Amino acid sequence: MxxxxxxxxxxxxxxxxxxxxxxxxxxxxxxxxxxxxxxxxxxxxxxxxxxxxxxxxxxxxxxxxxxxxxxxxxxxxxxxxxxxxxxxxxxxxxxxxxxxxxxxxxxxxxxxxxxxxxxxxxxxxxxxxxxxxxxxxxxxxxxxxxxxxxxxxxxxxxxxxxxxxxxxxxxxxxxxxxxxxxxxxxxxxxxxxxxxxxxxxxxxxxxxxxxxxxxxxxxxxxxxxxxxxxxxxxxxxxxxxxxxxxxxxSKLKWIIRQNRVRFKILSDKLNKKYNLRKIPKKSIPNFDTFILFEKNFKIRRKIINVLKKNSLGTKNLPDAIKWHCSYYWSHAISKQEVRNSLKTKKILKSAIAVPILIKKRASLYSKIAKEIFNIKS
Ligand SMILES: Cc1ncc(COP(=O)(O)O)c(C=O)c1O
Incomplete structure (x- = not known):
C-alpha cells in the first residue's frame, strides 16, 4: 500500500x-x-x-x-x-x-x-x-x-x-x-x-x-x-x-505487517485455483501488490469486475501496462529493443495486479478472495 x-x-x-x-x-x-x-x-x-x-x-x-x-x-x-x-x-x-x-x-x-x-x-x-x-x-x-x-x-x-x-x-x-x-x-x-x-x-x-x-x-x-x-x-x-x-x-515496518496480512489472505485462497507470481526463494516482498495470472479473457474480465465492484481496481496490470512495458516505448528505445520486449508483453498480458491497501479492511480481502475463487468453481 x-x-x-x-x-x-x-x-x-x-x-x-x-x-x-x-x-x-x-x-x-x-x-x-x-x-x-x-x-x-x-x-x-x-x-x-x-x-x-x-x-x-x-x-x-x-x-x-x-x-x-x-x-x-x-x-x-x-x-x-x-x-x-x-x-x-x-x-x-x-x-x-x-x-x-x-x-x-x-x-x-x-x-x-x-x-x-x-x-x-x-x-x-x-x-x-x-x-x-x-x-x-x-x-x-x-x-x-x-x-x-x-x-x-x-x-x-x-x-x-x-x-x-x-x-x-x-x-x-x-x-x-x-x-x-x-x-x-x-x-x-x-x-x-x-x-x-x-x-x-x-x-x-x-x-x-x-x-x-x-x-x-x-x-x-x-x-x-x-x-x-x-x-x-x-x-x-x-x-x-x-x-x-x-x-x-518509522511506519514502514507496521505498513509491511499490515500488507502481509492482506496479501496472505489472497494468496492462501487463490493459489488453489490460479497461477500466482513466482517469488524467488530468498526474497521477502514488501507485500504491497498481489499478482495472479489468467489467460482466459472472460475469466479475466470477471476478476477485474470483482475488484472494481469492491472499489479496488487493478495496479498497473492491466490498467497501465503501456507505462510499464518497454514493448510500448518506441519513442525512447530502438526498434530492436521494442521487438525484444514482445516476450514480456505476452507474459504481462495475462497478469492481474491487486493493490494492497491498508485503509481497506482485511475482511474485504477475504471477500474478494472468495469471489475470485468462485469464478472458477
Ligand atoms: C521502477 C521505478 N523506477 C523509477 C521510478 C521513478 O521514481 P520517481 O517517480 O521518484 O522519479 C519509479 C516510479 O514510479 C518506478 O516505479
Whole structure:
C-alpha cells in the first residue's frame, strides 16, 4: 500500500515544527540559521534502517538512477542493461546520461531473467539495472554472479520494493548502489523524492557532490567558500520532504505487517485455483501488490469486475501496462529493443495486479478472495 494512506497527525506535526527549526532552508549549510538538518537526519535514519554505510537523499527515484550512473562514470555510447517490465524512468535516466538502454525480458518472477541477462551482457555493458517490480526482488544471486564475472556494477532500481528483502538484506543494499523513490504512489512517501544507498565510498562521494552543484560540503568553509572538484546539478531533497520522510520511515515496518496480512489472505485462497507470481526463494516482498495470472479473457474480465465492484481496481496490470512495458516505448528505445520486449508483453498480458491497501479492511480481502475463487468453481 502506498505511504499516503498512513499519513496522520505525526507528519503534519513534523511539518509545523519545521518552521521553528530552519523552515525552507536548503538541506546543507547555513548552520547558524537552523536548529536541525532534517534531510541529513532522514539520510542517517535510512542508513541505520537499511543497513548501508551511506544514504543520499535526492529529488526523485529518476534523479537517483541518473546520479548513480554518473557516479559509476557511465558515458555517452556506453550500454546499460535494464528490464522490460519496468517504469520508463529507468530508461530516461540511461538516455539522459547519454548511454544506450539494452532490454532484457522478465521471467515468471516478473523481474529480470538471469538467463537472458547472461546472453545479452557484453564488453559494451557498463552497468546493469535490475528492477524489483511491485514489491518483489529480482533473482539477485544469479544477477550479481553474472555481473561480477564481467566486472559490471549493479544498480538496484528499488523504487517499488522498499522494505523488501533478499537473502536477509534489505533491497537497495544488495547491489553496488540502490535507488528508492518516495513519490506519492510508493510504500513510504515524501510527495516526491528519492534515496541513493551504497557501501562504496567513491560512489557516495561523487553522488553527493554531483547532486549539489559539485559542493563538497567542506566543514572548514561556509557554503559560499565551499570547495568543488566536479560540476554537478541540483538534485537536493527539501527539508519539508526530509521531515516527512523520517516519520514515514518509522511506519514502514507496521505498513509491511499490515500488507502481509492482506496479501496472505489472497494468496492462501487463490493459489488453489490460479497461477500466482513466482517469488524467488530468498526474497521477502514488501507485500504491497498481489499478482495472479489468467489467460482466459472472460475469466479475466470477471476478476477485474470483482475488484472494481469492491472499489479496488487493478495496479498497473492491466490498467497501465503501456507505462510499464518497454514493448510500448518506441519513442525512447530502438526498434530492436521494442521487438525484444514482445516476450514480456505476452507474459504481462495475462497478469492481474491487486493493490494492497491498508485503509481497506482485511475482511474485504477475504471477500474478494472468495469471489475470485468462485469464478472458477
Ligand atoms: C521502477 C521505478 N523506477 C523509477 C521510478 C521513478 O521514481 P520517481 O517517480 O521518484 O522519479 C519509479 C516510479 O514510479 C518506478 O516505479
Amino acid at each position: 502506498p505511504g499516503f494512506e498512513a499519513i496522520d497527525s505525526r507528519e503534519k506535526k513534523a511539518l509545523n515544527n519545521l518552521f521553528r527549526e530552519g523552515g525552507t532552508l536548503m538541506a546543507h549549510g547555513f548552520q547558524k540559521l537552523r536548529k536541525k538538518y532534517h534531510v541529513r537526519e532522514f539520510e542517517s535514519a535510512c542508513e541505520k534502517y537499511f543497513g548501508v554505510k551511506k544514504a543520499l537523499a535526492v529529488t526523485s527515484g529518476t534523479a537517483g538512477i541518473k546520479i548513480a550512473l554518473r557516479a559509476l562514470n557511465i558515458k555517452r555510447g556506453d550500454e546499460v542493461i535494464t528490464q522490460s517490465f519496468n517504469f520508463i524512468a529507468t530508461i530516461e535516466a540511461i538516455l539522459d546520461i547519454g548511454a544506450k538502454p539494452i532490454i532484457v525480458n522478465v521471467n515468471e518472477t516478473l523481474n529480470m531473467s538471469p538467463d537472458e541477462l547472461s546472453k545479452k551482457i557484453t564488453k559494451k555493458t557498463k552497468a546493469v539495472i535490475p528492477v524489483h517490480m511491485l514489491g518483489v526482488s529480482a533473482e539477485m544471486d544469479q544477477i550479481i554472479r553474472i555481473c561480477k564475472k564481467k566486472k559490471v556494477p549493479v544498480i538496484e532500481d528499488n523504487c517499488e520494493a522498499i522494505g523488501g528483502k533478499y537473502n536477509n538484506k534489505f533491497l537497495g543494499a544488495v547491489g553496488d548502489v540502490g535507488i528508492f523513490s518516495f513519490d506519492h504512489g510508493k510504500i513510504i512517501t515524501t510527495g516526491e523524492g528519492g534515496m541513493l544507498l551504497t557501501n562504496n565510498k567513491s560512489i557516495d562521494k561523487i553522488s553527493r557532490e554531483y547532486h549539489d552543484h559539485g559542493h563538497e560540503n567542506n566543514s572548514k568553509y561556509n557554503r559560499g567558500n565551499d570547495t568543488k572538484k566536479i560540476y554537478g546539478f541540483n538534485y537536493r531533497m527539501t527539508e519539508m520532504q526530509g521531515a516527512i520522510g523520517k516519520v514515514q520511515l
